[in-house]
Amino acid sequence: MWALEELGLSYERRDVHNADNSGRSPEYLAINPSGKVPLLIDGSVKVSESYAINLYLARQYGDGGLWPADSAGQAAGLQWSFWVATETEPFITALFVEHFQTAEADKDAARIARANENMATRLGFLDAALAGRAHLGSERFTIADLNVACGLRNAAKLKVDLAPFANVSRWLAACLGREAQLRVAAM
Numbered sequence: 001m002w003a004l005e006e007l008g009l010s011y012e013r014r015d016v017h018n019a020d021n022s023g024r025s026p027e028y029l030a031i032n033p034s035g036k037v038p039l040l041i042d043g044s045v046k047v048s049e050s051y052a053i054n055l056y057l058a059r060q061y062g063d064g065g066l067w068p069a070d071s072a073g074q075a076a077g078l079q080w081s082f083w084v085a086t087e088t089e090p091f092i093t094a095l096f097v098e099h100f101q102t103a104e105a106d107k108d109a110a111r112i113a114r115a116n117e118n119m120a121t122r123l124g125f126l127d128a129a130l131a132g133r134a135h136l137g138s139e140r141f142t143i144a145d146l147n148v149a150c151g152l153r154n155a156a157k158l159k160v161d162l163a164p165f166a167n168v169s170r171w172l173a174a175c176l177g178r179e180a181q182l183r184v185a186a187m
Contacts, residue, residue: 001187003054003146005180007061013187051081051147058143066143073144076137080144084151087122091115092151095158116160123165130167134174141178149175 004011016022016037023035032039036048040056047056058066058077068074094115098107126148129136136144152172155162162169175181 001184002150002181003057003062003066003143005183006066006141006146006178007057009057009061050150051085054143054147054150055081058146062143066141066146068138068142073138073142077143077147080136081147084148087125088119088151091118091122092154092158095119095160096154099158119155119160120164123160123162123168127165127167130171133167134171136171141175145171145175149181 001011001013016028016039018024018035018037022028023037029035031041032046032048034048038048038050038053040047040053042056042060045056047053055077063069068077094111098112098115102108135141136148138144149172152160152168153176155172162172176185
């Protein structure tokens with residue numbers, strides 16, 4: 001939705017959730033046999049996986065904007081999208097499960113500590129990449145920034161300590177303060 005808002009595209013939102021099994025309904029499975037959420041339907045194109053959806057939207061509708069015009073910027077968009085998906089998602093997911101889906105008595109302190117240590121390593125890498133820069137891989141906000149910010153936007157709720165990473169903190173605050181993101185957050 002953030003990518004759609006950044007691009008100024010009109011869209012129809014339909015809420016489908018795995019929690020209430022609407023993602024497993026016959027109607028939803030007829031259009032998306034995997035039952036994955038989210039799903040984008042753009043004409044005859046169906047795309048699931050949030051980062052893939054964002055990459056598709058940026059490439060299809062954001063040429064020279066969210067999707068950089070130059071090959072180096074495009075490569076950065078792909079690199080950072082794959083980076084956030086592979087390097088941070090496993091630890092973000094582990095923290096989400098522990099903090100929001102596990103009973104207090106069953107929380108695994110060692111798992112939380114490992115996830116936070118791994119996140120700190122990744123955030124250190126990201127912090128270095130953002131040193132002296134306002135954006136990832138470009139001089140302006142692109143799909144690289146949007147996808148990584150999407151992956152990290154709930155870091156505070158997951159008790160990830162961003163304080164040691166001044167560049168990440170500055171950059172993430174700027175990304176999350178964008179008008180399009182604020183409109184989505186208000187929904």
